[in-house]
Structure formats: structure tokens, C-alpha cells
Amino acid sequence: MLVFIARRLVVSLFVLFAASFVMFVLAANVGDPLADLRELPDDAQASAIAERVERMHLDLPVYARYFLWLGAAFTGDLGTNRQGQDVNVLLADAISATMQLVVAATVLAIVIGIAIGIISALRQYSGFDHSVTFGAFVAFSLPIFWVGVLLKQYGAIEFNNWLAQPVIPPLVIGVVALLAGLAWSSLIVGDRRTRLIAFTGATAVTAALLAFTSLTRWFADPGLGPVTVAISALGAAFGFSVLISGPKPNRPMYAALTAAAVGTVMYFVLSPVLDAPNLATIAGLAVTTVAVCVAIGYGVGGVLHRRNAIATAVWTGVFTGGVIFVDRMLQSFVSYSRSVQGRPISTVGARTPNYEGTFWELTLDSAGHLALPTMALILVSLATYTRYSRASMLEVMNLDYVRTARAKGLPERTVMTRHAFRNGLIPITTLAAYDFGTVIGGAVVTETVFGWRAMGHLLITGLNEADPIPVMAFFVVASGAIVIFNMIADITYAYLDPRIRLS
């Protein structure tokens, strides 16, 4: 295994060198780096050109400039752009901006995409499956910059206008409720009666919820409150235990319920701590939550159910923690919204310039700026995960060992989780790892549409100015990520599949 990794590392390094040479040569030839100076009046032209030739080493052939850059890059110095700015400094800012954008988007796309893909596979040929398939095809065909502009128009400008008077028109309520009803009824297995009940129930509940939020102007001052927190914690406890250990009351379910109850109590107990936290507090609380839930699961589970009980307790605890976090964040919504003139969803940049506020307000500010570009990125990569996990699941579900598992008399839930998912998700894990590598390069268009000064900015200004140095800075990070994550993909695959791990 170690030999395998070492060999991969060496090969990857050579690949990176070759790739960097190709990129440098291309970037150095995209145009005339002196074009803007040639329009200067004659007297200023000569000295300006001389200065830039000196700074960019234009008197040297391309390969010599490449080795100059490479030599410096080894010492950690990525050079200066043609205005003389230190690219290392530009890069540091760009990386942090891009990371904020792509990490959340990719993680969400993976989680949501795989979930939708699996459900779609389990309900093959249902109305839900057909809609998902069609939706995925549309998403595959969407130009992201076009979607981005649409989102800016409707997700930000129009939405912020609407927030001033957040009343949902009855027609919208009706249509959304009907759609929700259809979605639920197509997910339920059963005869016509059960599906009709599901349809009516889902429609009614959705309509009531929307009407309630509209009447109370909930969107003007969104918040969850202790009752909602408690209800979602309980719901999560039931949901996770049904998923993990089945619908009968048993120890894992008791563990989950305990975790939910502890979470709800903590909502009140921790209230003063959460008034003015910082990132460390939040991280500490998250770790504590997991630890406490493991303990609950261990204690309640007993010898027979320990594994499942720990799983249900931890999932429930983490979910409840998330709900509490959102609740606290939303409590600051009104003050934040007021400080940005009632336009919380932003279209440009990573944060409101010169904005000062509490931890929660700053979080909301980030969220408001991340919302739209994240949505655009998710929309586009969601489709890949949905299609891929659906196909992978369908393939695995017809394999012999899944039939063996069924023939053993395992419940369908166990057949699916232990045998189908476990195997079907191996290729998706590698896809996800690979995808993480490419998102930095793939987010360029989105960053441009939403005016983020991030990695894409380096690439585009570099190419427009025929200046290879910023382009190479982009390259080092983006290609480095591709190569490293490709390697991680291979290693995960080997780790998850014992046939490779043990050979």
C-alpha cells in the first residue's frame, strides 16, 4: 500500500511538471503583453516597454522564463504580476474566497445528489424517478453563467423586494402544495388509497405551513423557536432510527430519543453561551455533541445494539445541533437585514465591504453572499451525482450478492444499506474525491458572474493581460488539487474495496 502511494506520488509529480510547462507556454502565447503600452505617446512608450520587458523577462525565450518561474516556485515564490504585485499575496486571498464558495457547494451537491439518486433508484420508473431524470438532463444542459444572471435577477433583486412585504400569493401556495403532494405520493409504495392519503396529507400540510408563514410574515423575521427545535429533534430521532434500525421501538431508537431530549434541554442551558460565541466555541460544542451522543449510544445500546444505537444517537445529536445553530442565526436576522437596507441576499462579492457585527450577523452576511453562487454551483454538479448514484445503485441492486442477502432473509432495509449502498457508493466516493479536485477550476465562471475576486480572477486577468504569472498561480492550486484529489480517489477506492486493498 505504501509502495503504491509512493509510486503514485512520483508519477503525479512528473505529470504536474509536464502540465505546468504546457500551461506556461500556452499562457505566454495568448497575446501581446505590451499591447496596452503601444498606445502610449511615443516618449513614454519606450521606457514603459523597457520596464515591462525587464519585469516580465520578455527578452528571454519562453522556456527560459518557464525555468525562471519554476526555480522561484520551488522556493515558494510564485512571482509578481505585470503590475508588480506579489502573486503570493493575491493567491492567498483568492484561495480563501474560492474555498468558501466551493467547499459548501460541493459537499451539499454530493449529499443531496446521492440522496436523490438513491431514492430515484429505489423508486425506479416512478413519477419521482422520471422527474428527477428529466431534471438532471435539464441541469446538464444549463449554461451556468445564464443561470447565475437569472438567480441574481430573481433570487436576489426580486426576492429582496418581496421580503419588504413577504406575503405569499394564494396561487403560489396552491401550486407549491400540489407539487409537494405529488412528490410525496410518488415516493410512497402502496396501493392507490395509501398514495391518495399521502397526497392529500402532504398537500394540506404544505399549504397550511405556507399560509401560516405568509399570514405571520414569517420571512420578515424568520425564526424557529424552542417548539420547532424540539419537534425537529424528535422527528430526526425517529427518522434516523427507522433508517438505521427499523421502525420498531428498540434500543437504538431510545438512544436517539435520549439524544434529542438532551439536545432540546441544551437549547435552553446553553443559551447564554450562544449569545456571543466565536468559531472556537461552536467547534468545541460540535465535538462535545458527538462525544456525548457516542456515550449515550454506548450506554443505551447494550451489547446487542451498540453500533446502531451510537449511529442513531450521533446523527440525531448532530442534526439537533444544526437546527439550534440555524435558530440562533435567524434570531439576528432582523438586525442584520436592517443594517444592509433590507437586502440580505447579495449579488456581488464574498462579503459586505467594511461590515462589522456580532458572530451571528457576520455568519448571516456570509450566508447571504454565498447563497446564490452556491445554488448555481449545486444546480450544475447535483445532476452528475444524481445520475451517477442512481446508475450505480441500479447496477448493484441487480447483482447476485444482493439477491444472496435477500435469500438469507435480511430485511430489505439491511439488504439496501449493508449490501447495495456500501458497494454502490464505492465508485461515487472516488467520483466525489475527483470532483473536489476539479471544482477550483470549475468555479471560474460562477465567480465571474457573481463578482468574486477569487481564483478565477487570477486566471482571467492573467490571460487577458498575456501575463503567465497569475495564470500559473491559478494552475499550481487548481492542478495541484486535481492531482492530489485524483490520488486520494485512488487510495479511497483501494481502501474501500478489499479486493484491491489486500492485493
Next chain:
Amino acid sequence: MTQSPIPPPPAEEPGKVLDGAAAVTEAAGEVHTARTLEDTQGPTENEILRVENLSVEFPTDDGVVRAVRNVSYSLREREVLSIVGESGSGKSVSSMALLGLLPRSARVSGKVLYRGQDLLAMRQKELRSVRGRKISMIFQDPMTALNPVHSVGDQLAEAVLAHELVPPKHALERAREMLDLVGIPQAAQRLRSYPHEFSGGMRQRVMIAMAIINNPDVIIADEPTTALDVTVQAQILEKLLEVKDAVNSAILLITHDLGVVAGLAHRVLVMYAGRPVEVGTTDDVFYRTRMPYTAGLLGSIPSMTSAYGERLRPIQGTPPSLINMPTGCPFSPRCPLADDTCRSSEPPLAPTDGAEGPDTAGPDAGGVPVAAHLASCHHWERLAETDDPTAFFRNGGITP
């Protein structure tokens, strides 16, 4: 064939069964003698599984595939019933249908009565308690039937834990005992191995261990040796007979290989184009063949006793498409005896004369003797008239 009716032994503790089985393993280790059916306990009078008019259809883009049509048979405790047929004859599909393991698109009709309860009418949950505990299965290809990402021990223990609430450690211990029983050396260490670390024959032993781990009443073995080397085939079949005695179960042996059937099955059911065409005790079917298709199959087996230079007598042609079934006897296009009657009407599965043996007299619940010799042929009398029915297939099947 010795068929002394022995009353079913009282339900034994798993441990006790294992002791007996361990003794068998030891004995087999000392002097390797080929075990045959005669060495095992014969069937009782008690019917354990009864299949009535089982039919399976698959809707496809090209039309409805009628994979299984009106299959009926019964299986007694400790009996070995073999279903024989070419690929595409519906033998695997019919066995998969018993436990509801076919893809969702399959349309299954008829009855599958296990101790009087209809498995096809059961709810998923009830059916689940039968699968793997009362009726277990061994699949054809041991290379793909085991999950590559879980250890063999986990997969065996899982079969126990699916039906009993015991600590995982106990289930693993049982798994080890089973691996011992099926003759896997160093069972305790092998529990942690993954399927790809076993050879094909060893994997099939693991599958057998999995099939018997809950002491089932019926083991369905779906071509258990087809994917294996010839040398390993015999060992696996022997092991199958051995464990049959160890857990006192009946076996439904699905195969395309008549050679396998000869020493292993009490009774044989021959299938062609989705339906049974001849049913009877192994001796009856082999020595008093009453259906030309069976005769054709027998003629296709190379024999040690045939004269030098004598040619095999294979059946010409291929089985019919299961989508557009011909109107008459489905075998008629390939049959040397076929005439216009055969091409216009499909013969029913009816009793013939060719039955011998003590069971003939004992009627089963349906009124047809369990060991009656049934065949689906308009002209079975013509086979009864000759000593060597395979002779009909001489000269490429041209009727003399």
C-alpha cells in the same frame, strides 16, 4: 433404491447436529469413499413443499416472455428432487420464484405451499422469516454470490442475526462451526477473510455453510456446481449430501447435468420450454423414459459402456422462443416422433405405465401418487415399446 420410511427425527439442538456432522467429517477424512444417495437418510412421507401451477412471465420490449408455465410438484422431508433442463427451460426462474427473489417486473402466479402456507401470498415480513431460515438457497456462481466488501464471517453471521437475536460473537462462533462442517480448514482464521481470497470451490462451500447455518427444512441448490472445475464438482455434491443429513433438510437440486442427477436425486422433474415434461423417480426416468426430450438428453451423455465408434446422439435444433410459443408440443420441431397431432395440440402431463417402486401406491394429498411417472407426450407408448429410446435420435433425429 432403498426407501424405508423413517419417521422424522425430533428437532435437534443445533449443537447436537454439529456433533454428528463433525463425526461425519472426520470419517470422510479417514477413508475417502464416494457417498451416494443410498448412504443418506431417505425421504419421509411428510410433504414439506408443494408447488401448484406456478407460472412466471416477464414483460419485455419484444413481448411477454413466458419463462415458467404451470409447474407443479411436491417435495417431502429429506427428499432430493432434481429439476433438469437446458438453459432457458425456466428451471432457475421457477426456483427463484419460490422465495420471491425475481426482479420486480416478473409476474408470478400459482401457489407455493410450505407446510401448508402459501409463500406467494405472504407479506414481505412473513416471507422474510422463511427465507434463509426454513428454505435457503445456494446460487450458481459462487464468484458473484458473495459480497466482495464484507468478510466471510460477517456474511455468515448476518444470516444468523437476521433471524435470531443473539450477540454477534455467538453468531460468529456458529459461522466458524459451519465452515468446519463444510470442510474449510482453519475456519477460525478464515472468518476474517474476504471472498476473493477463496477459490471457487471454497466459496461454494461457504455458500453451503450459509445455506445450512439456520437448519433449514429445504435447501434450493441452483446449479451449485456449474461454475466449478469438474474435479471440485464431485466434492461439492458430496458435501451437499453430507450436510443434508447433518441438518435433516430436503434438497431441490436444479441442474442441466443428468450425470449429476443420477447418484444424487430420489426423483427427477425434466423441464422444457418453461413446463415439466416428465416427472418420476430417478430410476423410472432414466431406465423407463417416456418422453422423447428426456431420451434425447440421455442420448447426449457420453457413456463409458457404449461401443467404440458409436456416435453421441444429440438433439437437433434449439429450444423455442419463449415469446412466441408454438401452438402444439413445444418440442415437436425437434422431435423425431412428431406428427400433426403434436404440432396442433400440447400434450398434458399425464400418468404413464413406466413406474416401479414402493411409493407408487401411496397417493399424496392431490390424489396423484408422489412417485407416479408422468410424461407430457402424445406418443409415450412408442417409447415404452423400445429398449433404447435414445435410438430415435440416431442419424440426426430422422425418424426410421
Next chain:
Amino acid sequence: MSTPENTPSGATGPDPDSGASNEAQGMNIAARTQWQLVRARFFRHRAALVGMFLLISVVLLAFTSIGYGPLPGWWDKSPTATGSLSDGGNPTLSLVPQFLGGSGLALGEHPFGQDNVGKDYFALTMKGTQVSLIVAFVVGIVATVVGTVLGACAGYFRGWTESVLMRVTDVLIAIPLLAIAAAAAKIAGQAGIFYLGMVLGLVTWTQTARLVRSSVLSLREKEFVEAARSVGTSSARIIFKHILPNTVGVIIVSVTLAIAAAVLLESALSFLGMGVQPPDTSLGRLITDYRSAMSTRPWLFYWPGLFIILIALSVNFIGDGLRDAFDPRQNRVRD
């Protein structure tokens, strides 16, 4: 050509005695070639048929309306002529019939509206569609030819040929697609749309090469290749006569995927200002040119976007239909 899986059951086997009577009993289904089967399956795929219809419609509309090169079209306005604005440049296309309160099905003077200097936007969109289609098809063909040849060689020859080719592929994959495509497009964009297409094809063939290689890797171990090799057939002949015809499904599907991806890549590059250069225009270029008009003249933004989606979606549907037609796993029935 026909692999075992693709031979319909019940249609094989010599049966000299009863051939005639078999047919009368429906025993023989007429043997169908693989192409006939593929065609039959493709025509059963409704989405693919709709995609096919849409794509042909878009191609015909784009090329007949304003004509191409010296050939004249039936639409009387040119994409370059400016003019006076009528009705503020609003689209005159009407799809709502009169009995529903609309003004009937009518094109009007400027069905897609006009831009701020009075150019007819229908003609402009058609021009952009032409360019986007041409670039996409050139990319698709170049990428597929290069990818297929390199993939087939890598898969067939193994040894150092494979190592070199795969390392080249690795190098290309290691560079973010958008970065290398943008740089290449910036170099070639000035030279015209065909060069642009070719250059983009030369940087996007890696996926096809990988697919073809893995398909060839499994095929080269098959008996019929061994047989061909044992009688001394040349490598080139084995690759082109025995192996590639069996990977035709993989190749055709990857053409469609490459074309769909190329439509989006070209429009994204043009949007960034690195693809198609003036005086040429493309759908992506139109969007970026009129991006700021979103709030005042939204139609300038909608039409090219709709056409990009239309093209990409129909090509994707066709690709899906082809994949199902070549690899019909869903109607496999096992015994």
C-alpha cells in the same frame, strides 16, 4: 459485428428438417442485425426522438432562416443591419391564440425583438446558433477522432505506447479544462470559428480516449481477436476491422456527450470573452454582450440562453437514447 449478447435467442441454429414448419409455427423470428436492433431500441426511446426532432428543427431553422455564407435564407433581415426601434424593441412573436385573448400565432416584424441599436434579434440569435452549432460539431468530431485513435492505440499496444499515451492524457487531465481551453481558445479564437473548434477538440479528447481504451482493453482479450492475431492479421487491421467496430457504441455515445459539453464550453468561454471573437458572434457571446440589459431588455438575455439549453438538452437526450440502444441492460432476462 454481432456479439453473443446481441443475438436474439430463438433465432439461431441450423434446422434443416423443420425449417419450413418452424416458420409456420412462429418458431423463427427473423434474425435481426445489430444495427436493426439498435435502431429499433433507439426509436422506442421517446425522449431521444423528441431530442432528435428538436435538434434537426434548430439546425434547419438556424441555417435556412438567414442563410449561410453566400446562400440566401428566407428571413429578410440581416444580423448586422441596424435600424429604428419599433415598440421599444419588444419581441413581436405571439404564441397565444386569439380565442385566449392573445393576438394569435404570429411572427411579426421582429419576433425576438431588437437590441438597443435596432438590430433584428431573431437574425442575430440565428447567427449565434449557427456559430455555436458549428463549433460544437467540430469539437465533437475532432475530440472523438483523436480520442478514439489514441485510446485504441493505448488499449491495444500496451507496453510503452500505452504508458506514453496515458501519461499524455494524465497531463491534459491535470490542467483544469477551463484554463487550458481558455488559453487555447484565446490563441485560436482570432483565426476563426473552425480553428477554435479544432483547438477545443484537441484539449477535450481525454474522456473519449479513456472510455475507448478501457473498452479496447477488454476486447483485445476476446477470442475473435486472438483468432485474428493467430492467422497473422496486421495490428492496424485488427484495430480497425475487429476492435473498433465493437466499440462503436461507446464512440457514438461519447460523440454526443462531447458535442453537448462543447456547446456549453464554447458558450462559457465566449461569455468570459475568450471564445468566439467579433465580428463573429455565438450564443454565449450574445449573452455576455447583452448581460447588462437584463433588467431593461430581458429578451436579449433569454433567447440565446434558451437556444443553448435547447441544443444541449436535445443532444443529451439523443446520447441517452443511443446509450440505451447500444447497451440494453434493462431488458435482459436471466434464466
